[in-house]
Amino acid sequence: MPELKYTQDHEWVRADGDAATIGITDHAQNALGDVVFVDLPEVGREVAAGEAIAVVESVKAASDVYAPIAGRIVEVNSALTDDPGLINREPTGEGWFFKIEPSDASSIAALMDESAYAAFVDSQA
Amino acid sequence: MAETESLLETPLAGLHRALGGRMVAFAGYAMPVQYPAGIMAEHLHVRSAAGLFDVSHMGQAELVGEGAAAALERVTPADIQALKPGRQRYGLLMTQDGGIFDDFMVANRGDRLFLVVNASRKHDDFALIESVLPAGVTLRRLPDRALLALQGPGAAAAIGPLAPALTALSFMGIAETEIEGIPVIASRSGYTGEDGWEISAPAESAEALAKLLLALPGVQPAGLGARDSLRLEAGLCLYGTDIDEATSPVEAALTWSIGKRRRMEWDFPGAERVREELANGTARVRVGLRPEGRQPARGETMIHAPGGETIGSVTSGGFGPSLGGPMAMGYVARSHATDGTPIELIVRGRPLAARIAPMPFVPHRYAR
Structure with a gap:
């Protein structure tokens, strides 16, 4: 499986063939707490890097989820609608949010790798 | 964490950290918003067994001297003079123009009144009360006391063997007793809608008391996050969020806290506004709201009539x-306040269908 890349918004990106799968990190789900609702983008929507395109709500608060790369939404994880707790239980697995077909495949390579993200998280503590 | 460095701490700060509490700023104090179990689990545990909350940030004080009850009535419309020894009641402190200065609990301890006020307002509350005291009545702040809340249907079975005097109380009863040698003042009350006690103890004994209570069967620590979701399910107001100086008791649907005698004498601050509003109604009123589906609407969300004009706003909201x-x-608006009335909540620019709903959202289970 391709390695995960990370953003400073605590999201992960996995390049899988033509599309990149995106979710929030374990650190992010832990900080949010129990997720009770997600608002996912429409399939087919063109998104810009850094654009707020989804919302995740925990018992306590609502947070934006951003498009880490520019491209087109090709799939969303509809299982989250009925079971948003997947985000807490399997943040980098079944708890994924959406898939983006990147407009520029090299934009993924420019994101942080695991050790750079770990250092970033430590610097925020 | 840097953001909590300048904050005050309760006597249980060390215990919170040892328990893995996630500390956040609240009313100038570093307080645990949750423990490792998380808000959801802590909330559900309080409803099914029992949770222990640290609420030591709240203000405690005693009012002593001949005429203390009459003196306190100069700032509240609650009937304090009719409050019997060993009983506690909820009241409002009022502004001169009929707004809510704070909400508070007051108990008659025989030779004195015992007060618990909100952390965010305690300094202002105590100054307000002192400003109306006659000679011979004194307010004694109790900054060296901690306050713990043991809440949940399992609380009585847990604490009964240690403190039978507490299980002998009915809802809103208060007693002084000892728990394993620690002197406490405890009332059968709380902020969750469940049975339970709020237990005042000397600060130096707070950690020992908390550890002792946490060791009882079924008792788990619970943080401010669960306290907030529990009180909202119970339909209880949070001062500064659901009620404030701009809100009257009539708008807030808290007129039940105004004593009958006080409604005949009209001798409390803001009485003119309250009297007028009771006679003619208010333009707006506090209501419960139930959004359809799972999406929460948070505080400050605008409320619209279906497809139409703004009719109000959310003060507290969540899951x-x-x-x-x-x-x-x-x-x-009063015209839209009837239970069942369909309304729209404007969440991130989109209308979310909801209805006016009765509160509490989850039935109270007090020991009456």
Whole structure:
């Protein structure tokens, strides 16, 4: 499986063939707490890097989820609608949010790798 | 964490950290918003067994001297003079123009009144009360006391063997007793809608008391996050969010806290406004709201008539773990305040269908 890349918004990106799968990190789900609702983008929507395109709500608060790369939404994880707790239980697995077909495949390579993200998280503590 | 460095701490700060509490700033104090179990689990545990909350940030004080009850009535419309020894009651402190200065608990301890006020307002509250005291009545702040809340249907079975005097109390009863040698003042009350006690103890004994209570069967620590979702399910107001100096008791649907005698004498601050509003109604009123689906609407969300004009706004909103869905409270125009009335909540620019709903969202289970 391709390695995960990370953003400073605590999201992960996995390049899988033509599309990149995106979710929030374990650190992010832990900080949010129990997720009770997600608002996912429409399939087919063109998104810009850094654009707020989804919302995740925990018992306590609502947070934006951003498009880490520019491209087109090709799939969303509809299982989250009925079971948003997947985000807490399997943040980098079944708890994924959406898939983006990147407009520029090299934009993924420019994101942080695991050790750079770990250092970033430590610097925020 | 840097953001909590300048904050005050309660006597249980060390215990919170040892328990893995996630500390956040609240009313100038570093307080645990949750422990490792998380808000959802802590909330559900309080509803099914028992949770222990640290509420030591709240203000405690005693009012002593001949005429203390009459003196306190100069700032509240609650009937304090009719409060019997060993009983506690909820009241409002009022502004001169009929707004809510704070909400508080007052108990008659025989030779004195015992007060518990909100952390965010305690300094202002105590100054307000002192400003109306006649000679011979004194307010004694009790900054060296901690306050713990043991809440949940399992609380009585847990604490009964240690403190039978506490299980002998009915809802809103208060007693002084000892728990394993620690002197406490405890009332059968709380902020969750469940049975339970709020237990005042000397600060130096607070950690020993908390550890002792946490060791009782079924008792788990619970943080401010669960306290907030529990109180909202119970339909209880949070001062500064659901009620404030701009809100009257009539708008807030808290007129039940105004004593009958006080409504005949009209001798409390803001009485003119309250009297007028009771006679003619208010433009807006506090209501419960139930959004359809699972999406919560948070505080400050605008409330619209279906497809139409703004009729109010949400003051508190979130997801009710025991309710299994979103819930909110807020203020709407009286014309739209009837239970069942369909309304729209404007969440991130889109209308979310909801209805006016009765509160509490989860039934109270007090020991009456």
